[in-house]
Every structure is written in structure tokens, then in C-alpha cells.
Amino acid sequence: xxxxxxxxxxxxxxxxxxxxxxxxxxxxxxxxxxxxxxxxxxxxxxxxxxxxxxxxxxxxxxxxxxxxxxxxxxxxxxxxxxxxxxxxxxxxxxxxxxxxxxxxxxxxxxxxxxxxxxxxxxxxxxxxxxxxxxxxxxxxxxxxxxxxxxxxxxxxxxxxxxxxxxxxxxxxxxxxxxxxxxxxxxxxxxxxxxxxxxxxxxxxxxxxxxxxxxxxxxxxxxxxxxxxxxxxxxxxxxxxxxxxxxxxxxxxxxxxxxxxxxxxxxxxxxxxxxxxxxxxxxxxxxxxxxxxxxxxxxxxxxxxxxxxxxxxxxxxxxxxxxxxxxxxxxxxxxxxxxxxxxxxxxxxxxxxxxxxxxxxxxxxxxxxxxxxxxxxxxxxxxxxxxxxxxxxxxxxxxxxxxxx
Numbered sequence: 001x002x003x004x005x006x007x008x009x010x011x012x013x014x015x016x017x018x019x020x021x022x023x024x025x026x027x028x029x030x031x032x033x034x035x036x037x038x039x040x041x042x043x044x045x046x047x048x049x050x051x052x053x054x055x056x057x058x059x060x061x062x063x064x065x066x067x068x069x070x071x072x073x074x075x076x077x078x079x080x081x082x083x084x085x086x087x088x089x090x091x092x093x094x095x096x097x098x099x100x101x102x103x104x105x106x107x108x109x110x111x112x113x114x115x116x117x118x119x120x121x122x123x124x125x126x127x128x129x130x131x132x133x134x135x136x137x138x139x140x141x142x143x144x145x146x147x148x149x150x151x152x153x154x155x156x157x158x159x160x161x162x163x164x165x166x167x168x169x170x171x172x173x174x175x176x177x178x179x180x181x182x183x184x185x186x187x188x189x190x191x192x193x194x195x196x197x198x199x200x201x202x203x204x205x206x207x208x209x210x211x212x213x214x215x216x217x218x219x220x221x222x223x224x225x226x227x228x229x230x231x232x233x234x235x236x237x238x239x240x241x242x243x244x245x246x247x248x249x250x251x252x253x254x255x256x257x258x259x260x261x262x263x264x265x266x267x268x269x270x271x272x273x274x275x276x277x278x279x280x281x282x283x284x285x286x287x288x289x290x291x292x293x294x295x296x297x298x299x300x301x302x303x304x305x306x307x308x309x310x311x312x313x314x315x316x317x318x319x320x321x322x323x324x325x326x327x328x329x330x331x332x333x334x335x336x337x338x339x340x341x342x343x344x345x346x347x348x349x350x351x352x353x354x355x356x357x358x359x360x361x362x363x364x365x366x367x368x369x370x371x372x373x374x375x376x377x378x379x380x381x382x383x384x385x386x387x388x389x390x391x392x393x394x395x396x397x398x399x400x401x402x403x404x
Contacts (some may be wrong), residue, residue, distance in 0.1 A: 037064050074352045075390045082349060085389075088381035089345045092374055095327040095365065101258070101318040103297070105249035107269065109310045110300065113241040115215060119230045120190035123148030126208055128226050130219055130237070136306075137213045137239065140192075144224075144236060145210045152207040154189060155199060158182040162200055217241040220310070242306040247279055249316045250294040256284065259318055265299055266317040269308055276317065277301050325359065326368040332380045333358060333366050334387050343379035343386045344372060351379060351386055 039062035041047040041055035053062050063078040077087070127145040130137065137143070161182040165175040186196055190211050221238035224230060247267050251259070259265070259281060266276035279301035288295055299316070301308075332342050333356070340358050343351045356371030372378065379386060 076350045085382045085385040089377040090380045092376045103249035103316040105247045105314045105316045107312045108246045109240040110244050115239040117237040119234045121148040121150045122232050125228050135219045139216045141213045147208050151209050245303045247299050249297045251297050268315045270313045327365045329380045345377040
């Protein structure tokens with residue numbers, strides 16, 4: 001009987017020890033959970049307590065903040081914190097992201113529309129009607145006056161042929177061809193039909209002949225001066241047309257591959273508030289400019305009303321050509337010394353920071369190459385607030401434990 005009593009008391013002691021051990025583990029787990037949660041004020045995050053209560057500064061109710069996500073980059077917020085921080089999420093989707101590279105350019109004359117005005121005869125420049133560059137001229141406007149014995153001789157020949165035709169043209173038709181040849185010679189030397197008709201009507205010879213602009217445009221170069229003796233073919237003016245104009249910009253070697261002739265770029269001329277104008281790329285220099293590491297891009301753009309002038313500064317926007325990629329708004333990406341990351345909603349009021357590798361960027365979109373998946377809910381508004389909240393509450397960078 002005594003033996004059975006000893007066995008009974010031994011079993012009772014073992015069960016008591018087991019129960020105490022289980023109760024000890026439960027108390028430890030409860031303590032760990034309690035230690036993992038602190039309470040803080042949404043308006044004064046420096047107030048941190050281990051029990052619920054009121055903020056000693058503003059009197060607001062303290063809200064629980066979990067410390068359990070410190071190593072995983074997770075953060076849990078209350079409904080009021082989400083509302084106050086304007087935290088908004090958006091599913092990640094596929095889209096196009098343009099690079100929107102902005103180049104500084106300058107407007108220059110379209111050299112394919114530049115006329116060279118040269119002297120039609122040898123002589124002395126008696127008068128230059130336009131002496132400065134940048135002046136606009138109209139077709140038929142007087143440009144210069146030259147004294148030329150050669151032109152005087154051609155006028156005499158024309159008047160002689162005209163007199164012979166008037167007197168003997170009816171009897172001998174060849175005098176008509178002589179008159180036509182003398183007239184064409186004056187036209188080739190730059191005289192106008194009106195000047196030849198005036199010469200035929202008055203019969204007045206004049207060694208001083210006025211020449212007019214062959215077309216409208218802007219004087220870009222004045223290469224002679226009054227009183228100067230010039231030879232036939234000597235350059236006097238250069239005349240540029242402004243109905244179309246070029247914009248030239250500099251490309252770095254890594255940017256050359258992203259644009260080619262035929263592409264359309266957007267040009268915003270400084271000082272004009274209207275929308276950027278489209279311009280077609282017509283030329284990219286096949287070699288880098290001597291003494292520098294840049295290539296020249298040239299695009300042709302319309303110039304309505306000739307309001308854009310050579311020398312004006314402009315911004316040239318290059319559009320990217322990437323295909324459909326995962327893209328998020330620019331404000332969703334946080335950049336710090338550890339790299340780039342976004343905040344993804346992983347549960348109710350729970351957000352996690354995830355390291356991402358970014359690609360091309362535009363003014364409002366960023367391509368994401370890795371780190372998140374399609375349809376992940378990414379924080380698009382309030383991402384920086386989440387970052388600051390994590391640093392304040394957890395005391396570390398959300399990306400500190402990630403492999404960069």
C-alpha cells in the first residue's frame with residue numbers, strides 16, 4: 001500500500017511541474033507580444049509608451065505601433081494615420097515610359113534656304129541700301145547700286161537693237177532675234193523687266209544700276225561696303241529664309257543610339273508660352289565634335305509668321321522608345337543611400353518596403369525592372385511619410401537589412 005502511495009505522489013508532482021512550465025511559456029509569449037507593441041501619439045511621435053493612454057502634450061489617444069516588422073521593413077498604421085498621411089495605393093500595371101531627355105538647343109538658319117547675292121558685273125559699289133545683318137527684306141526691294149561700264153555697254157547694245165528692230169524689223173525678221181538676245185543679256189546680268197521697259201521707253205543710259213532682292217528673307221551677312229570695287233561674282237550679301245528653321249542640340253555618346261533621322265522631337269522656344277512644336281530630326285553628325293565628346297543633332301521645324309529668329313535658345317525633348325514595362329508614378333519611388341525602394345501594401349493597414357531596380361524615367365513615370373510584380377499594390381501618395389514614420393518608430397532604415 002505504501003508503494004502505491006509513493007507512485008501517486010510522484011505522478012502528481014510531475015503534472016504540477018509540467019503545468020507550471022506551460023504557464024511560464026504562455027507568460028513569456030504574452031510578454032514578448034507586449035514588448036513588440038508600443039503606443040505613440042500620431043501628432044507627437046516622440047511620445048512612446050508601453051501601455052495605452054493619452055498624449056501628455058495634446059491629449060490625443062495613443063495608438064498601438066508594432067515593432068515586429070523592424071527586420072522585414074514592415075510598418076503598421078492606424079486608420080487615422082492613413083487618413084492624415086493621405087496614404088493611397090495603386091495596383092502596378094504595364095505601360096510605356098518615355099525617357100524625356102531634355103537637351104539645350106539653339107535656333108539656326110536653314111542653310112538649304114540660304115541665297116548668296118553676288119555682283120552681276122565688275123564695278124564700284126555706289127550705294128548699299130542695307131548695311132546691317134538681321135534686317136528683313138522683301139522680294140524686289142533695292143539692295144545695292146553699282147557703277148559699271150560693262151552694264152553701260154550692254155544698255156547701248158539693247159537700245160541699238162531696239163532701234164534697228166523698229167526701223168527694219170518689218171523687212172527683216174532677224175532683227176527681232178537680235179533684240180531678244182540683247183534683252184536676255186540684260187536679264188542675265190540682273191536687270192528686271194521693269195528696268196528694261198523703262199530703258200526702252202526713255203532711252204536714257206545710266207552706268208549706275210540698282211539691283212533688287214531676288215527673294216524675301218533676312219540678311220545674315222553683309223560682305224561688302226560702299227565705295228568698294230568688286231569683280232563679277234563677288235559675294236555682297238547672304239539672304240536666309242525663315243519659313244522653316246533649324247534647331248541644333250548636342251548629344252552625348254550614350255544618347256545618340258536613342259534617336260535617329262526621321263524621329264520627331266518636341267521643341268520649346270524660350271520666351272514663348274505656347275505648346276512645344278514638333279520638329280523632325282534631319283541630321284545627326286556621324287562623328288563627335290573635335291575637342292569634345294558630343295555629337296550634333298539637327299531638326300527642322302516650321303516657323304509660322306517668321307516669329308522665331310536665329311540665335312534663340314530652345315529646349316529639345318527626346319521621347320523614349322521602350323516597350324510595355326512595369327511602371328509606377330515617380331512619387332512612389334524612394335531613393336536613399338541604400339538604393340531605390342517602394343512601399344507595397346501587404347495586408348490591412350500594413351505596408352512593406354521593397355528594394356527595386358529602376359529603368360527609364362519620364363517626368364511622371366518610372367520603369368521598374370525588378371523587385372515587385374504586376375498587380376502589387378504600391379503606395380503612390382505618402383510614400384515619403386511611410387519612410388519617415390518607419391525611421392521614427394523603428395529607429396532604422398527600412399532597407400538596411402536588404403541585399404543591395
